[in-house]
Amino acid sequence: MMNEIYENYNHLIDLNQYSVEQWDDMLRLAADIKRNPRIYENSCIGKIMGTMFYEPSTRTQMSFQSAMLRLGGGTIGFVNPQTNSSVAKGENLKDTTKVVSGYCDVVVLRHNLEGAALAAAVNADCPVINAGDGGHLHPTQTLTDLMTLKEETGSLSGLTVGLCGDLKNGRTVHSLIKALSCYKNNKFVLISTESLRLPDYIQEPLKAKGAEYYEISSLEDAFEEHALDMLYMTRIQRERFENVWEYRSQADKFILDTEKMKKAPEKMLVLHPLPRVNEIAIEVDDDPRALYFKQANYGMYIRMALILQTINYELNNSPVLIGELRDDLECRNMKCITRAETYLPKSFKKSVGESGDIYFCEYCEESVVGI
Numbered sequence: 001m002m003n004e005i006y007e008n009y010n011h012l013i014d015l016n017q018y019s020v021e022q023w024d025d026m027l028r029l030a031a032d033i034k035r036n037p038r039i040y041e042n043s044c045i046g047k048i049m050g051t052m053f054y055e056p057s058t059r060t061q062m063s064f065q066s067a068m069l070r071l072g073g074g075t076i077g078f079v080n081p082q083t084n085s086s087v088a089k090g091e092n093l094k095d096t097t098k099v100v101s102g103y104c105d106v107v108v109l110r111h112n113l114e115g116a117a118l119a120a121a122v123n124a125d126c127p128v129i130n131a132g133d134g135g136h137l138h139p140t141q142t143l144t145d146l147m148t149l150k151e152e153t154g155s156l157s158g159l160t161v162g163l164c165g166d167l168k169n170g171r172t173v174h175s176l177i178k179a180l181s182c183y184k185n186n187k188f189v190l191i192s193t194e195s196l197r198l199p200d201y202i203q204e205p206l207k208a209k210g211a212e213y214y215e216i217s218s219l220e221d222a223f224e225e226h227a228l229d230m231l232y233m234t235r236i237q238r239e240r241f242e243n244v245w246e247y248r249s250q251a252d253k254f255i256l257d258t259e260k261m262k263k264a265p266e267k268m269l270v271l272h273p274l275p276r277v278n279e280i281a282i283e284v285d286d287d288p289r290a291l292y293f294k295q296a297n298y299g300m301y302i303r304m305a306l307i308l309q310t311i312n313y314e315l316n317n318s319p320v321l322i323g324e325l326r327d328d329l330e331c332r333n334m335k336c337i338t339r340a341e342t343y344l345p346k347s348f349k350k351s352v353g354e355s356g357d358i359y360f361c362e363y364c365e366e367s368v369v370g371i
């Protein structure tokens with residue numbers, strides 16, 4: 001059963017383009033790789049992974065690199081396009097992707113603009129993996145989170161999950177909620193300030209699946225009112241704010257420390273995609289419920305599984321864009337890739353609303369474009 005409408009099995013833009021069964025296969029493969037790494041150590045000999053990172057990264061970038069090296073493959077790429085690529089000379093995403101994808105068997109892309117991974121896939125000659133596109137999605141972090149939960153709790157269903165911090169701009173939260181809402185009986189407790197609430201386009205899948213969810217503004221209330229199995233702490237995404245004052249008005253509102261951990265459920269796992277700034281006090285690291293460093297390690301194994309599953313298939317020819325091509329419509333989201341890369345085909349998905357048809361930009365999803 002497909003969760004979503006995409007049919008291209010090679011690119012990984014949004015996890016929901018694949019089925020829950022496919023995610024479960026990937027999780028099983030990753031667990032096997034973790035147990036028996038030697039069996040897999042030569043499985044990517046002669047293959048090359050290209051990393052195109054337009055935004056800073058430690059874990060995603062290095063775990064992808066070590067994953068490929070542990071499979072016997074090689075890596076090329078850039079982590080700072082302004083100093084070590086022709087992006088500094090003004091090259092667009094299309095040309096960079098076209099060329100790099102000709103050198104590689106898989107391209108891993110992180111970009112500051114929403115919808116950039118889909119935009120790259122449109123012009124790529126090898127599979128593209130989305131390693132984070134602005135404040136939109138981060139599917140490989142979600143695979144990491146799913147693996148952590150699966151290995152540590154034994155199940156991905158029937159969980160009460162708290163998510164705290166920047167739910168508006170946190171791409172890890174968006175992808176994780178979309179994924180966990182596809183498993184049965186998961187309940188979500190969304191803990192944020194009013195201005196950093198979960199955007200509508202991520203609340204929609206929760207509503208569509210009939211998932212139980214609550215929006216609250218205090219960690220203590222979350223602990224008191226809900227038996228959380230997991231708390232997913234997130235960083236306030238400074239780089240996504242208009243200015244430093246807006247950021248400061250939101251920073252340090254939620255800090256998990258040992259005092260709060262005393263009130264938290266005894267078995268509540270604490271996850272965080274990292275990097276942390278202040279939202280988890282360092283003293284919490286010694287609490288056995290703090291799993292974030294272990295979580296980062298799971299990330300390497302799930303990325304090994306993902307590389308194996310991606311690289312062993314020929315790029316199929318199904319169209320990457322499946323929306324309506326409409327030159328008369330324009331995405332209004334200033335952070336959408338179509339604003340910067342104006343040559344991109346303008347593609348929209350239609351949804352039938354009470355007051356007529358509503359169009360969503362296929363790249364960034366968030367913006368609603370009326371006609």
Ligand code: NCD
Nearest residue numbers: 059060132172235273274275
């Ligand atoms: C996250 C990201 O880049 O979105 N980090 C990561 O990939 N592990 C979270 C963050 O930057 O806050």
